[in-house]
Amino acid sequence: MRKANVVIAGAPGLVGLQIARVLEDHRDLLPLGKVRLVASGRSAGQELSLLGRAYPVEALGEDAFEDMDFAFFATPNDVSAKYAPIAAAAGAVAIDKSSFFRMQEEIPLVVPEVNPGAITSQTKIIASPNCSTIQLVMALAPLERAVGIERVLVSTYQSVSGSGREALEGLEAEAQAYAGGEEIPPQAYAQPIHMNVLAQCDSFLPDGFTKEERKLRLETRKILSRPSLRIAATAARVPVRISHSEAVTVELRHPLKADEARRLLAAQPGVRVVDDPDQGLYPTARMAEGIDDVLVGRVREDPDEPSVLHLFVVADNLRKGAATNAVQIAEAIWQSRQ
Numbered sequence: 001m002r003k004a005n006v007v008i009a010g011a012p013g014l015v016g017l018q019i020a021r022v023l024e025d026h027r028d029l030l031p032l033g034k035v036r037l038v039a040s041g042r043s044a045g046q047e048l049s050l051l052g053r054a055y056p057v058e059a060l061g062e063d064a065f066e067d068m069d070f071a072f073f074a075t076p077n078d079v080s081a082k083y084a085p086i087a088a089a090a091g092a093v094a095i096d097k098s099s100f101f102r103m104q105e106e107i108p109l110v111v112p113e114v115n116p117g118a119i120t121s122q123t124k125i126i127a128s129p130n131c132s133t134i135q136l137v138m139a140l141a142p143l144e145r146a147v148g149i150e151r152v153l154v155s156t157y158q159s160v161s162g163s164g165r166e167a168l169e170g171l172e173a174e175a176q177a178y179a180g181g182e183e184i185p186p187q188a189y190a191q192p193i194h195m196n197v198l199a200q201c202d203s204f205l206p207d208g209f210t211k212e213e214r215k216l217r218l219e220t221r222k223i224l225s226r227p228s229l230r231i232a233a234t235a236a237r238v239p240v241r242i243s244h245s246e247a248v249t250v251e252l253r254h255p256l257k258a259d260e261a262r263r264l265l266a267a268q269p270g271v272r273v274v275d276d277p278d279q280g281l282y283p284t285a286r287m288a289e290g291i292d293d294v295l296v297g298r299v300r301e302d303p304d305e306p307s308v309l310h311l312f313v314v315a316d317n318l319r320k321g322a323a324t325n326a327v328q329i330a331e332a333i334w335q336s337r338q
């Protein structure tokens with residue numbers, strides 16, 4: 001069987017490193033041929049290991065995509081914007097983790113368990129959604145299919161790794177300074193993140209929402225093919241290293257018992273129900289760290305509205321929220337071509 005040649009742009013970053021780990025874990029689903037790791041000039045010359053081999057990190061250039069089947073972009077928007085079309089023109093399928101292409105009409109925005117049909121044989125650039133959106137739609141999709149959704153309200157508790165390597169280093173620096181009885185200026189955010197909760201993820205928009213809150217709204221609508229779905233978000237950053245948590249209120253078209261919702265959620269590939277309050281069991285950030293599943297628990301019927309349910313949804317933002325979803329897109333395309 002032919003093997004897939006892959007290039008990872010932004011390989012030493014938090015998402016890029018995780019793409020390499022997921023490719024190792026999923027090697028039976030996507031057998032790897034040639035591998036190239038590229039990044040900015042800052043990391044060129046480093047070595048990273050993949051499947052027991054050391055690969056050099058090269059500076060990203062236009063020649064990185066020759067003879068590649070897949071180009072994963074774990075890079076800032078401007079880098080993806082410039083190089084994804086170059087990768088596509090060279091014959092690779094570009095799978096982008098940045099937000100640059102996501103809302104462009106002709107670009108599929110894909111969570112493979114939810115809307116795999118958005119990928120066609122013509123697709124050359126595919127956007128992978130925002131981390132907080134991926135875990136949300138994984139929990140909403142089975143409810144939407146079974147009874148239909150009228151409205152969604154979501155509050156997020158997002159980890160610092162969602163802002164990249166420098167933000168995570170900033171949290172560690174703040175924590176170290178604090179332990180030594182000092183305060184240092186905030187490293188990656190407008191205010192200190194250590195021992196704090198910031199009601200801000202990304203920058204503010206004129207309507208008072210943040211860009212992260214807008215992404216949750218617009219990307220969910222696009223993935224579920226519900227362009228006028230009523231949905232609003234409040235996104236907060238918390239001093240957790242990995243995994244985003246979300247409190248989700250869903251108004252359905254018809255009443256649905258919590259037990260039936262748990263059954264529907266458990267049947268959704270990629271979702272695991274963790275909901276045993278008597279045993280103190282519900283999804284946590286640390287429980288989700290390092291795994292691909294989206295964890296859902298605290299499923300409750302609203303005390304006033306029979307068609308409203310409340311859920312708690314947690315996932316590793318670097319795995320299903322980023323790397324795993326991107327690799328699964330490549331796997332779906334690879335399998336469709338065999």
Ligand SMILES: NC(=O)c1ccc[n+]([C@@H]2O[C@H](COP(=O)([O-])OP(=O)(O)OC[C@H]3O[C@@H](n4cnc5c(N)ncnc54)[C@H](OP(=O)(O)O)[C@@H]3O)[C@@H](O)[C@H]2O)c1
Pocket residue numbers: 009010011012013014015016038039040041042043044060073074075076077079097098099129130131161162163164165166317318321322
């Ligand atoms: N973190 C998450 O949970 C998450 C989730 C979903 C989507 N995303 C998105 O995924 C992308 C990567 O995020 P991250 O968290 O991995 O960020 P990160 O840790 O800061 O890593 C960014 C990577 O991009 C590379 N890069 C920056 N400028 C470049 C340039 N001019 N040419 C080539 N490479 C360049 C960096 O190279 P060097 O190593 O050389 O510095 C680094 O490897 C971003 O668009 C982010 O919004 C992140």
